[in-house]
Amino acid sequence: MSDILSRLPEVRGRYMEDRDMSAMSWLRTGGPADVLYMPADPDDLSDFLKGCPEDVPILPVGVCSNMIVRDGGIRGVVIRMGRGFNGVEVEGTSVRAGCAALDAQVARRAAEAGVDLTFLRTIPGAIGGAVKMNAGCYGTYMADVVVEAEIMLRGGDVVTIPADELGFAYRSSALPDGAVVLSVLMEGGKGDPDTLAAKMEEQLAKRAESQPVDDLSCGSTFRNPAGFSSTGQADDVHDLKAWKVIDDAGCRGLTQGGAIMSPKHPNFLVNTGTATSADLEGLGEEVRKRVLAHSGIELQWEIMRIGEHSGA
Structure with missing residues (x-):
C-alpha cells in the first residue's frame, strides 16, 4: 500500500485510497x-x-471516456472532477461550461437557449477533456468555438488563457504541464432551438447507424492519418481515414482476449465484457503493426494509455 495519503494536505473534499479505476473507466478495465x-x-x-x-x-x-487505465493501476493522485465543476451558463451566444460538464449536456443546454454547439452532442466525455484533446466532429472542433479557458496551474494559481495561446492542433492542445482545466468560455452561432434539437437527433441517428454505440468503447481509437487544413487548423474532411486503413489491413473484427476491433466500425476498440486493459492495448498495438506492414502508415493513438502494466 502506498504511503502517499499520509503526505497529502487536509481538504474539504474526499480522498479514497487504492481506488479501483475500472468502475470509472468507460472500458470497465484497469487497476487501482x-x-x-x-x-x-x-x-x-x-x-x-x-x-x-x-x-x-x-x-x-x-469521466474517463478517452483512456485505457492499465492493469497495474496509477501511481500518485487521480483528481476526479465532478460536482462543483459541472455548471453551464449561457448569456447571449456565449456559453461557459465547467470542466466536468458533459459535452452532450453543454450541447443541449446551449441549443435550448438558441446557441449552436451541436457538434458536441455526440462526443463522449466532458468539456475539460474536450479542450485538452481539441475534440470535434462534423467539421467543427473546440478550437473553432473556444474563446478562453480558465486553468489552475500545478501550484494552485488560476490563470485565464485565450484560445490562441492554447496551442490547438489536430486532436491535441498545449496546456501547461500539470494544469487543470476549470472552465471554458465558448461562442456559438445563433439558431432556432427546435431546429438545433432536430439537428442533434439526426446526428445521434447517424452515429447509431455506423458506430457501436451500445458497446464498451472509447470511440475512435486512432487519429486519422491526415488532418490539417492549409491554415494549420484541424479539418474533418480527410482523404485518408483511420478506419479505412485498418479495414484494408484486414483488422475489422480482429480480437485479442476479450478485446475486438468492432465489426461495425473498425476504428472502435471494444471490450466484449471479459477484456483486460492489456488485451485492449495489445490489440491496438497489433493493429498498428499490421497497418504499418500493409500500407506503411503509422497510426497514432487517440485514446490515452495511462498507468502501469500489471506486474510493473
Missing part, C-alpha cells in the same frame, strides 16, 4: 489509483495543489 481525490470546489482544489508535494504525480480526469 494510489489515491483518488474528489475536490469540493475550486478553492479546495487550489489548497490541495498548494499543499501536495511536488514529487507526487497528479492526473486530473473527468
Whole structure:
C-alpha cells in the first residue's frame, strides 16, 4: 500500500485510497489509483495543489471516456472532477461550461437557449477533456468555438488563457504541464432551438447507424492519418481515414482476449465484457503493426494509455 495519503494536505473534499479505476473507466478495465481525490470546489482544489508535494504525480480526469487505465493501476493522485465543476451558463451566444460538464449536456443546454454547439452532442466525455484533446466532429472542433479557458496551474494559481495561446492542433492542445482545466468560455452561432434539437437527433441517428454505440468503447481509437487544413487548423474532411486503413489491413473484427476491433466500425476498440486493459492495448498495438506492414502508415493513438502494466 502506498504511503502517499499520509503526505497529502487536509481538504474539504474526499480522498479514497487504492481506488479501483475500472468502475470509472468507460472500458470497465484497469487497476487501482494510489489515491483518488474528489475536490469540493475550486478553492479546495487550489489548497490541495498548494499543499501536495511536488514529487507526487497528479492526473486530473473527468469521466474517463478517452483512456485505457492499465492493469497495474496509477501511481500518485487521480483528481476526479465532478460536482462543483459541472455548471453551464449561457448569456447571449456565449456559453461557459465547467470542466466536468458533459459535452452532450453543454450541447443541449446551449441549443435550448438558441446557441449552436451541436457538434458536441455526440462526443463522449466532458468539456475539460474536450479542450485538452481539441475534440470535434462534423467539421467543427473546440478550437473553432473556444474563446478562453480558465486553468489552475500545478501550484494552485488560476490563470485565464485565450484560445490562441492554447496551442490547438489536430486532436491535441498545449496546456501547461500539470494544469487543470476549470472552465471554458465558448461562442456559438445563433439558431432556432427546435431546429438545433432536430439537428442533434439526426446526428445521434447517424452515429447509431455506423458506430457501436451500445458497446464498451472509447470511440475512435486512432487519429486519422491526415488532418490539417492549409491554415494549420484541424479539418474533418480527410482523404485518408483511420478506419479505412485498418479495414484494408484486414483488422475489422480482429480480437485479442476479450478485446475486438468492432465489426461495425473498425476504428472502435471494444471490450466484449471479459477484456483486460492489456488485451485492449495489445490489440491496438497489433493493429498498428499490421497497418504499418500493409500500407506503411503509422497510426497514432487517440485514446490515452495511462498507468502501469500489471506486474510493473
